[in-house]
Amino acid sequence: MTNQTLDMTSAAVPDVTDDSGEGMGQRLYWAMADCWTIVRRGLTHYVRQPSNIAWQLGFPIVAVLLFGYVFGSAMSVPGGGDYREYLMPGLFGMTMAMSFMNTAYLVVYDTAKGVTDRFRSMPMAPSAVVTGRGVSDLVGASLDLLVLAVMALIVGWRSDGGLLATLAAFALFLWLRFALIWVGIWLGLLVPNEEAAGSLFAVAFPFAMISSVFVSPALMPDWLGAIALWNPVSSTVTAARELFGNPAAVGDTWIEQHALLMAVVWPLVIMAVFLPLAVRRFQNLSR
């Protein structure tokens, strides 16, 4: 028995970094290096399939045409202001809110194809499977925002809030997206296959729409308006409108008056719930 064990270790693979008995610093290094390798994979996907961005942005672009130009003339912003100025931050928020579906889809895809198992059978940092997904999606979300912002500028949207406030608004969008990544990862590990991930649309759609994205909750029936007001997407969108200096149609409810605070707090709450759920679900893969 002892002989065999010795025999095995002496036949070790030559000069591969042994990272199983290493210290904290080295573990952290590899956790980041492995995360970066997975992020590169996500970026290479964008390079090899640029049409992916078009697919992700198809809906917001159609929404700009539909709501900005088809219904737009019939839309009014309570308290006044240009509807398209009001709409654009809403679309940024909607894109962030709905893209947790992409995360879920990619997670399910990797699991169904066995790629997740391959990663788990390798001596890489296990956390990188999850963090890599998260960072890639954040990079993807930044690209989405960039394209949308350019489009918004073309249709006449402007930010009057100055550079810092403008950047802060975009940071809030990414902050919401970051929190929703964990929802996406959790759902991706929960649903059995890609078809089921596709049906998550039924959740994502109302989550994004029953909010202040397209119209002010003040114009909705009371009960629906209340849901819309307390939707985290509304807080982010309203806070961004204020930072951009766009018409925000802010009512006098507490939640609207504290949009900026809640745009920071809501994602924290989402993460507090879903980050542990996602991590536990991932660990349960070895059940």
Next chain:
Amino acid sequence: MTHTPVAIRAEGLRKHYKEKRALDGFDLTVPKGMVYGLLGPNGAGKTTAVRILATLVRLDEGQAEVAGHDVVTQPRRVRQKIGFTGQYAAVDEVLTGRQNLRMFGRLFHLGAKRAARRADELLEQFDLVDAADKGLKEYSGGMRRRLDLAASMILAPEILFLDEPTTGLDPRGRNEVWQAIRALVTSGTTVLLTTQYLDEADQLAERIAVIDHGRVIADDAPAHLKSLIGGDRIEVVVHGADDIPAAATVVARVASGEPQIDEENRRLHAPVTDRVAALTEIARTLHDQGVAVEDIGLRRPTLDEVFLSFTGDRSEETAERAMGETVKEEAAV
């Protein structure tokens, strides 16, 4: 025993999922440098066993050592010594073959340069150089599987786990994969292979463990397993039904056991000990007596028959589901 290097040792593995027992006292010892086949019907526990040994699933009870390391307490050490290929080609569909291998190489902590060099070597070794820079959408099933194998060979692991490596491939793809596996074995890799295909185990494995209901019920070289349920048999098909009694007398004289007669197909078969002598003797005598023979031949039991004889009594139902065709053939003989 102590001098035979052991690649994998599992003792008394148990694993249950809710009410179902996936493994129920699973024991296995795989010597180094061998292709070892795990054969069993769907749901017998093959995949669970491999996933436990590859550190993907925790075991409930028992002990397992892979490449000298405990799978529970030293999973990362185990992961440095193994390659794992699951039931699907676990490669990135969007990337090219080369990009896939480089990515996995980096994740094996080779560093960018060595990952690139290793990718080139493996593309060469698995005959994928021409397709290296094509996206996987353009790969055939066999090519994907070879890339998948290449990815699991990045560290030249001591032990390679292959879970049903040819499921879903056409015959050509299967052949490509078989060749790739054979080449790996000549380079000294120990392979633990699960399969439902009996001919695959027969083709590749030096030794086979038959699994049913989560435990190993037989474990031997393929040839031995076959001889366990009886050795060679001679089979004679006569032209006319009238000739059956005469032929039976001839066969009975040479064979080592009572001939069995299948009137409907005018077929007789009986166990023989000296295969070649028996064949020539029976053929000559039948010819001398003027019995018109349609077909005469020797056959060994197939692994299907071995399998059925081991699992048949205990799990008729499972075996039938997994190998419906074999059962029908068996009934026809």
